[in-house]
Amino acid sequence: xxxxxxxxxxxxxxxxxxxxxxxxxxxxxxxxxxxxxxxxxxxxxxxxxxxxxxxxxxxxxxxxxxxxxxxxxxxxxxxxxxxxxxxxxxxxxxxx
Amino acid sequence: xxxxxxxxxxxxxxxxxxxxxxxxxxxxxxxxxxxxxxxxxxxxxxxxxxxxxxxxxxxxxxxxxxxxxxxxxxxxxxxxxxxxxxxxxxxxxxxxxxxxxxxxxxxxxxxxxxxxxxxxxxxxxxxxxxxxxxxxxxxxxxxxxxxxxxxxxxxxxxxxxxxxxxxxxxxxxxxxxxxxxxxxxxxxxxxxxxxxxxxxxxxxxxxxxxxxxxxxxxxxxxxxxxxxxxxxxxxxxxxxxxxxxxxxxxxxxxxxxxxxxxxxxxxxxxxxxxxxxxxxxxxxxxxxxxxxxxxxxxxxxxxxxxxxxxxxxxxxxxxxxxxxxxxxxxxxxxxxxxxxxxxxxxxxxxxxxxxxxxxxxxxxxxxxxxxxxxxxxxxxxxxxxxxxxxxxxxxxxxxxxxxxxxxxxxxxxxxxxxxxxxxxxxxx
Numbered sequence: 001x002x003x004x005x006x007x008x009x010x011x012x013x014x015x016x017x018x019x020x021x022x023x024x025x026x027x028x029x030x031x032x033x034x035x036x037x038x039x040x041x042x043x044x045x046x047x048x049x050x051x052x053x054x055x056x057x058x059x060x061x062x063x064x065x066x067x068x069x070x071x072x073x074x075x076x077x078x079x080x081x082x083x084x085x086x087x088x089x090x091x092x093x094x095x096x
Numbered sequence: 097x098x099x100x101x102x103x104x105x106x107x108x109x110x111x112x113x114x115x116x117x118x119x120x121x122x123x124x125x126x127x128x129x130x131x132x133x134x135x136x137x138x139x140x141x142x143x144x145x146x147x148x149x150x151x152x153x154x155x156x157x158x159x160x161x162x163x164x165x166x167x168x169x170x171x172x173x174x175x176x177x178x179x180x181x182x183x184x185x186x187x188x189x190x191x192x193x194x195x196x197x198x199x200x201x202x203x204x205x206x207x208x209x210x211x212x213x214x215x216x217x218x219x220x221x222x223x224x225x226x227x228x229x230x231x232x233x234x235x236x237x238x239x240x241x242x243x244x245x246x247x248x249x250x251x252x253x254x255x256x257x258x259x260x261x262x263x264x265x266x267x268x269x270x271x272x273x274x275x276x277x278x279x280x281x282x283x284x285x286x287x288x289x290x291x292x293x294x295x296x297x298x299x300x301x302x303x304x305x306x307x308x309x310x311x312x313x314x315x316x317x318x319x320x321x322x323x324x325x326x327x328x329x330x331x332x333x334x335x336x337x338x339x340x341x342x343x344x345x346x347x348x349x350x351x352x353x354x355x356x357x358x359x360x361x362x363x364x365x366x367x368x369x370x371x372x373x374x375x376x377x378x379x380x381x382x383x384x385x386x387x388x389x390x391x392x393x394x395x396x397x398x399x400x401x402x403x404x405x406x407x408x409x410x411x412x413x414x415x416x417x418x419x420x421x422x423x424x425x426x427x428x429x430x431x432x433x434x435x436x437x438x439x440x441x442x443x444x445x446x447x448x449x450x451x452x453x454x455x456x457x458x459x460x461x462x463x464x465x466x467x468x469x470x471x472x473x474x475x476x477x478x479x480x481x482x483x484x485x486x487x488x489x490x491x492x493x494x495x496x497x498x499x500x501x502x503x504x505x506x507x508x509x510x511x512x513x514x515x516x517x518x519x520x521x522x523x524x
Contacts (some may be wrong), residue, residue, distance in 0.1 A: 068373050073275065085224075088221075092131065093138065
């Protein structure tokens, strides 16, 4: 499970968590605003690294979201439509 | 549609405490929790102080899923090449009524919600409240999907991101500079290994706080709590600074795990969960309006959290605010007056309790704790001083004071240290 040097990669960590995935994304981002954004603070703010900048485009995957709300308050451009997942869906901590 | 006396949004400590008090007093209470069960969405570092919960549920530790009692507090200043720690143990903290309790939220919140049900309230889990109902400018209930649930009062205990408090006109969004991001791993280890490594017996537990390189000098710190069969290890970092420095909490947590002080404590452990949460840390400066017609806001949603640098206390404040909100609701019910004026009693009750008194006593702490020297300089300074004192290099020794003076002169100035100490005296 562990990668080299005993470092756990974020996707390995998120794979340990229990989620009840909703097919419908609770967070949506505006591709146009994000691609034009010169700061992209979301990349650093998201503890689950749901935001990534690849080939000049921002990609966002809601599946690993921990619902902390960091991206919601860090985005200076109003590019993020943020809601909690529907009742019962999303992260389901077993320890917390 | 059944009308409820009170609707509580959120099954954390604040929501459960308020629902419990109101239901026990005979009110018809409905509590909504968006998680599959209460606790499913919640995480914390791991420890809290017990007096308030003991008032709500006397001797709660006999039935609550307590992992361990905090009998050992360690404050560790982490430097690049080592650390300097203060290690406090109390035999008095091992006996009832104890002092600090280490708990895991998925179990603890679930237990609290069970108490709420036993008190006679309805707990509706897996239900996300989407909106508030308004009547004559006052909050008059909640909406879940298309379904409306009217009530005399709504207690907002929906956590730090409280979208509903915003809809009620009580607050605006919290700013990244006022927030800390907490990230944590729960790492499983055998019980005996934990007790040996942390010098504990039976149900004793350790709460260890770290300041310094673990946050790369950013405002915040690290924490390690001993559960029964696992460790809660994590970081708390000011969100604004984190992003400005282009650092990720997830990377810093990996770095922290590989610091020699930590790696030997978690060795052989298996990570079983990774979690994150925001913490409102600017105290009174960010506290929203607490009451409006038909609604009150409690706990993290109201930024009722105390951070003094030595302690970060949220759950205790959440429970106290939940209880005060419940008392306000009961008095309002008596008068049948749920207007903003009547509900302003809530703030008065919080002023009479430790909640707003502590936040007032430590009102200077949040600004003081933004001083980067606390995280960048002082842990290194302590390390260098003690290293010089303990080291033998074959040369004639200098007096201890001389050593301290020389190191301070090299790294900073006496004046700035005195100035920081002066500020600390006032702030914490």
